Amino acid sequence: MTRKYKIAKIIDEYQVVVNAGSNDLIHDDDCLEVYQPGQEVTDPDTGESLGTLDFVKAKLRVVNVFPKMCVCENRETEQKSFFSNISQGLFFEETLPMNVQTTDISGGYEGIDKKIKVGDLVRKVN
Template sequence: MNEKMKIAKIISTKQVVINAGSNAGLKSGDKLEIIDKFGTDPVIDPDTGENLGTLDLPKGQLTVTKTYPRMAIAESPRKSSLPSVYNGLPGFPTVQKDLNVDPEQITGGFPKPSGEQIKVGDIVIKRS
């Protein structure tokens, strides 16, 4: 997946559309991360003095729920409303956290950590 993925549309406080889909290798269940910006403070190797790069500043986590050839719908992760030991177990209620989206950019159209709001054009990366 060499192309840069970005937020293409904000459906709601829980769902967004990514400008990459099955043609780019995305599939339902893939974990994504919205990046505020790529850090500017370099990490320096203490032994060699080499610049190792910068750390990404994350805005939010996503899970791909539906793919199309050139786009995908992704949403905020669901978590159990009970203690973490119950997370992911069938039959236990889950809650879905709101994404910190810019409310003016919510356009709907589909059934329903930096502190910066998520906006159309934000970079999205696939997590391993």
């Protein structure tokens, strides 16, 4: 059985400590994610469980590894642009809604605490 990792300490808004390290085969630049387990989703045809709709609170990058813990930073970055010419515009991407059957909307992320806290679950991702 795979050991579940957790947030062990919050250093500041930029760095957290996870209770997994080199003893757990964690390396510099590994990708981890902080998540909250979600609702189970079932296949509409077979009734088979497809897993849970987990909410990912943050995607992390390992920056310092110790035997039993590692220090991680946020993998998500923000690009800032400075324009010297007023005629240039600021471009960004916007997610557009899909044309879905609204009566089939069932939600899935209600009641999720989006704040990262000590004890939150962490998993290694490829």
